[in-house]
Amino acid sequence: MIPTDVPLIDPARSPIPAATIAARTPTQLAVGRLRRDRVAIASLVVIALMVILALVAPLIASWAGHPVHRQYRDTGLTEFGLPVGPRAEFWLGTDQLGRDLLVRLAYGARISLLVGAVSTVAAVGVGTTIGLAAGFFGGWTDRILSWLIDTTLSLPFLLFAISLVSLVGPGLGITVVVIVLFSWCPIARVVRGQVLTLRDREFVEAARSLGAGPMRIMVVDILPNLVAPLVVYGTLLVPQAVVFEATLSFLGLGVIPPTATWGAMLADGAQLYRVAWWMVVFPAAAVLALTLAFNLLGDAVRDAFDPRRVEAQPK
């Protein structure tokens, strides 16, 4: 029963001005929730600091007066040829060749963030395309693509990655390719699942009845609905990419020396940790801070887009 005696409110004469009850999109709501989340803000600050560190790396080098590849054999090494610890001239100490660790750490942030950003964008692109195709077309397309996803997920990917590196030779490009090759699968899987529930909804039917082709339906009608899961999984993919690059560099199969990367710095540190703890501790802290920040941010973004998850849990 619809109550008929309730006076209808004429928006023009409403006591609340229309401007204060402006409609907010789910994305705006999510951003609002994210801004009140202290953990998310702290993670964003850490990430922002890392980005700044990467951007100002040349400035740090010139301010410290230590170019990234310059070896300070007199001041940066002890008389026995060992690296020196943190001191006024070298804030974070030096490495086995007498290079400034702080400057190298800043340059390493460039590689890590670059690899993290580029491979995440590429993996999200590939994963979305394959997931969309599998979920939307169904049938044999879905069967073959799903099989491809499952198979790739079950491959011993680090072994596969190093075998690819052995063919092409190490480098920044192949590192990104390898990361993308093995990280699109979870995205594709999530997108496929979402598309399966979306493709039979009324708005898709409406678009089809208006004469929209499959391409248009996928891109214009379905894709905007996938933004939330893509942002969440994309954020969680960045730390994985950063760790993968660092792992390859650590094994000596990533970016070629003398380019400064955190993984390669840790590999050097692994040789000398008994005499130079700073060579392990600082790069390790950098990797950890970045991955932890992205993981926390990813969790916060997921909670912001899906508040039921948080509220459902007893406090």
Next chain:
Amino acid sequence: MARFVLGRVLSGLLTLFVISLVMFILFYVAPNDPARTIAGPQATFAVVEQIQERLGLDQPLPERFGRFLGDVVRGDLGYSYYNQRPVLDTILGRLPVTASIAAGSAVLWLAVGIPVGITSARRPGSLRDRLGTVFVLVGLSFPTFVVGLLLLYVLFFRLTLIGVEIFPAGGYIPLTENPLEWARHLLLPCITIAFVTAATYARLTRAQMLEVFGEDYIRTARAKGLSERRVVYKHGLRSAITPLFTQFGLDLALLLGGLVVTEQIFGLPGIGRLAVESVIRGDQPIIIGTVLFASAFVVTANVLVDLGYALLDARVRIT
């Protein structure tokens, strides 16, 4: 059931076939001449051609792939370019090391991850749950090589400095030689891998247990006056644990990656280290061999996990 088993085995074989094909194309068809690699950069064309002929590289491609596949199926993975030893023997020789670490760390991460998850799920939001969440986050964010290095620094180096020599720096002692030393040398590598992996299991167990605790039969079990322990461990854990099997199957691929890194840090002569050494030496038969060997292991294990899952949960068999 027979149909399910057959379907699963066939799809596993298909996966292995495709992996072999990909490896064959990558290593023998792509612009990459094994004969040139063997002969070295200074060799004359005549020598390269001679090697090509001996290896059958002058034959048509489908024929070569057929022979490659036949050899692989018979367990003949060729000979190392580096020391001319059979690839399979070399890999099998390294297997005990890798298997020891894998088994040890699997036991450790299950023994830590599942109880942490259960404890968290029993009182969500409590201090214990929050500690559990921190454990999960830290575990998920620590790269394997960082954990390994830090453990090496603190537990080996720092402790040895103050006179506590529990943990060795690395290396491997065969079980048959000295079981005690074998275990001692495996401790740090196993903790390294378990630390990183246990987090996933704690998180998954927590989520599963929370879901199960909402089920009616748990309420029934509580209502009929069963002790909390019985409710949690007998009724709850039993149905919460099945999805962990699937995760275990998926994690084997991840575990192999962790092994590569861990063996490198602790200087353990396992299959992962063999792969890294071979990449650095350009020893292609060994690289192909390790990838195929590891893939066969992962695929077989996943088929077994699926079959075990079907035995435990009848609903799976239908799909």
